[in-house]
Amino acid sequence: MIERWRPETHTFHLRTGEATITLQDVKVIYDLQIDGQALYRVEPPEILPYRQELTRLTGFKPLQRDMRGRSRLLRSSLHAHLRLVDLQGPIDEATPQADVDRRARLYLLIIFGGIMFPNTSGADMSIRYLLFFEDLDRTGML
Structure with missing residues (x-):
């Protein structure tokens, strides 16, 4: 396109x-x-540790070689991690809410970083979108 x-x-x-x-x-x-209200995020002047935020919010700790710059991640590494997470079993009533939230953030990151706003290279995606999903309860209210 x-x-x-x-x-x-x-x-x-x-x-x-x-x-x-x-x-x-x-x-x-x-x-x-x-x-409704516009969705925006003002980043502090210091460099955000996007890789650490990815780990904190999703449980996914990518290898350094999977990172492109400070805020881009190889799409293939995220998809591989999500396949491993999905192999652990489906979400059910016994799944802790923290695990549900982490998996939801991974899927939202794929939707926003890989489908709606993809990188022109096609091989990597921005993980900056993840910061919009830190508080999932507020995400739909913005």
Whole structure:
């Protein structure tokens, strides 16, 4: 789709004609709230330890070789970790809430960092989105 995007008109040029994606489309496709308060995060001036935050919030401790810069992670390493987590068994009534939250954050990171806002390389993804999901109870209220 990147080759068909025209930044001058903010549209996709497809065989069938021009198409644009609206906020309404995003709401229908991803069932996301499009009205209300804006979602933003002001980072402190010091460098955030994104790798440590990933471990703290999800339990996933990536290898240094899987990191690209200070805030990008190889998608394949995250998918491999999630496969291992899923092999431990499905979530049920006996699963501790902390484990449910960690797994939810992993899936949200894949959705935001890999599907909705992917890196142009396709091989890595930003883990900065994870910080928006620190408090899952407030995530839908922003």
